[in-house]
Amino acid sequence: MEELDLGQTIRGFRSGQKVFRRYTLVRILGRGGMGIVWLAKDEELNREVALKFLPDLVVHDLAVLDELKRETRRSLQLTHHNIVRIHDFVQDAESACISMEYVDGPTLSALRVEQPSRVFESEQLAPWIEQICEALQYAHQHARIVHRDIKPANLMLNGKGDLKVADFGIARSLSDSVTMLTMARGTSGTLAYMSPQQLDGERASNLDDIYSLGATLYELMTSKPPFHSGGIERLIREKTSGSLTAKREELGIDSSRRIPEQWEQTIAACLAKDPAARPQTALDVRDRLRAAPLPSQTTPPLPITPPLPTPPSPPDIVKVVEPTRGPKLPPYLTNRVLIAGGAILLAIIGGTFWWFSSNKETPIEKTPVAPLASPRAAIVSPTPAPVTRSPVIKSPTPEETVAPVQRTEPSPSLPPSARSEREEIEAMVATQIEAGTRGDVAASMALYADSVDFYDEGLKSRDDIAKDLPEYFAHWPVRRSKLIGDITIETLGTNERKVGYTLDFEASNPATREKRQNMVNVTWIVRRDGPWSSFKIVSHKQKSVRQEKASDASEPDGAIAVVKSYFTAVNNQDGTTAYRLFGTSYHTRVAFQEYLRRLKKTGTLTLTSVSRTAATSSSATVEVTFQEVESNGKLIHWNGPIRLVVENGEWHIDTLGDLHSDR
Incomplete structure (x- = not known):
């Protein structure tokens, strides 16, 4: 049934509707038994997201919903360049959804049918397989999460050709939840891509994903999964799949391209009935395929087609624009040219959040990956990365998360020889200072990888860092930074450097x-x-x-300004800003989600008077009088003291508990 972008959908949703007081719905991306997916605009962060709304039977079962929330929180730790990011789990009294990155390109399933013979060749798949295997290795070894539903429909390309693995942990959790409530077939995933062990309901293993990867490659290269008709469950358990070449001949696929023998053997190994006979890690799959010699013919380009709408079939759709890697793509995937490498170096503000200080210098380890300058280089690398073997995963246990590095390709007009490493890094520092002076958030974030070991806050995503910058720039409208001395560069590894420099930083707030x-x-x-x-x-x-000049935060006007900012944030229902104006003592007493619940019950506030009654260098008391108009129109008068303290050189609200009303 064709889906309508306009008009009513389940629960009465429609284009232009605002949900959860944050997201504006744009259009339907897909729907299925596991829910409906909408493209939406996140009004708080001004970005597009995909909202996967959960089925009603899940929303109204509190136990199942709580389990799904826990699984979603586990998925938040997946911060790999080739894995679709999970942003949040949001709900109200009537509905619940998972907010995810929105991927603006097709799935490999949809792209396959556009090929001349409706199949991919090994040269075309090679660079994407590199990315799939890196994503799986990261999830299996570092996040300890098994996908359990790897298939062509869950492998997506963004607008620049980067591959994204969608629905990590989400498809499994939704399927399990619906199974529990409907007493349907008690296995997660999609039958044609399931391992025998997954089919039998055994505990999830990373080797289940290896099998599914083999079944996925089999379909992408032959147009059909290994078993696609008859008693599929029995065939998965008992029959050995035929070779890819034989399957192409059986299906009458006319292709002059020979499938490399190493690809035949590797995919057959992935499909082994015995898990011990499969490649034991995703990187093992990658390295076996890398060893295969490529056909001498030039890879035929993918067909030139007009722009396609986002495929509506699977509700497993999501988005983010990332740098290009992969074979030549149709115009709708290549019309945004990537400008990267040494040509443009954008950087984070010098001195941003400077009051956070730390001596710890802990670089984040990551399995090295050979450069992907072309489809051929993606497989035959002069210096292939060592194989990292991880044990078979049988249970989700917490483990250190690896920070992925955002991949960017060089500007074709600027080869490495035209620009030295020192010039590149010095340009990064110079742009950092300029971006800080201008207050350019986009330029700042372009310097970071997807995840960063940030100050003393530990591992943070680039998006989380970006959330704090507008508030920082607003509080310090006048900024100046000056480089003192030389920039030091120390080699830590082949592609890793330690950079050090000293910055003289000044910021002020005239107000x-x-x-x-x-x-x-x-x-x-x-x-x-x-x-x-x-x-x-x-x-x-x-x-x-x-520190040449001590903070002037102890001036009474600074404390009053924070109180006024708090009232403004409350009236705007800006819970994030309002909560940040409190100090650590309040944060210890009241969790953020609890504060948001309280904020929703607060009416419109009108501050009628504010004055300082006491102040020291580290604390102050501000007397306030204000009115509150509740949602029912009732007027309440308030008065009393607000106590503030200085933390990290800033005024923060410590308590509002002494305020009194005439209610």
Whole structure:
């Protein structure tokens, strides 16, 4: 049935509707038994997201919903470049959804049918297989998560050709939840791609994903999964799949391209009935396929087609625009040219969040990946990465998350020889200072990898770091940074450097009369995928070495300004900003989600008077009088003291508990 972008959908949703007080619905991306997916705009972060709305039977079963929330929280730790990001789990009294990245390109399933023979050749798949295997290895070894539903429909390409693995953990959890409630077939995943062990309901293993990967490659190269008719469950358990070449002949696929023998053997090994006979890690699959010699013919380009709408079939659809890697693509995948490498170096603000200081310098380890400059180089690398073998995963146990490095390809007009590493890194530092002065958030974030060991806050995603920047720029509208001395560069590995420099930083706020001047030592760990890639920051630390002028935050006007900002945030229902104005003592007493529940019950506030009654260098009391108009129109008068404290050189609200009303 054709889906309508306009008009009513389940639960009465329609284009242009705002849901959860944050997202504006744009159009339906897909629907199925596991729910409906909408493209939406996140009004708070001004970005497109995909919202996967859950089936009603899941929403209204509290036990199942709680289990799904826990699984979603586990998926939040997946921060790999080739894995679709899970942003949040949101719900209200009537509905619930999972907010995800939105991927603006087709699935490999949809792209396959556009090929002349409706199949991919090994040269076309090679660079995408590299990305799939890296994503699986990261999930299996570092996040300890098994996908359990790898299939062509869950492998997507963004607008620049990068591959994204969708629905990590989500498809499994939804399927299990619906199975529990409907007493349907008690296995997660899609039958044609299931291993015998998964089919029998055994505990999930990373080797189930290896089998599914083999079945996926089999379909992409032959147009059919290994078993696609008759008693599929019995065939999966008992019959050995035929070779890819034989399947092509059986289906009458006319192709002059020979499937490399190493590909035949590797895919057959993935489909082994005995898990012990399969490649034991995703990187093992990658390295076996890398060893295969490529056919001498030039890979035929993918067909030129007009722009396609996002495939509506699977509700497993999501988005983010990332750099290009892969074979030549149709115009709708290549019309946004990637400008990267040394040609453009955008950087994070010098001194941003400078009051956070730390001595810790812990670079984030990541399995090295050979550079992917072309489809051939993706397989035959002069210096292949060592195989990292991980044990078979049988249970989800917490483990350190690896920070992936965002991949960027070089500008064709600027080979590495035209620009030295020192020039590149010096340009990064120079742009950092300029971006900080301009308050350019986009330029700042372009310098970071997807995940960063950030100050003393530990591993943070680039999106989380970006959330704090607008507030910082607003509080410090006047900023100046100056480089002191030389930039030091130390080689840590083939594609990893330690960068150090000293910055003289000054910021001021004329409205509150606050002023800061400080000297900081900045330490980066930067990493790249290879000589054709640009460096990205994977660790950012700062340590204060001299503070020439103490904070003026203790001035009473500074405390009053924070109180006024709080009232503004409450009236805007901006829970994030309002909560950040509280100090750590309040955060210990009241969790963020609890604060949001309280905020929703608060009416419109009108501040009638505000004055300081006491202040020291570290605390202040501000007396306020204000009115609250509740949603039912009732007027309430409030008055009393608000106590504030200085933390990290900033005023923060400590307590509102002494306010009194006439209610």
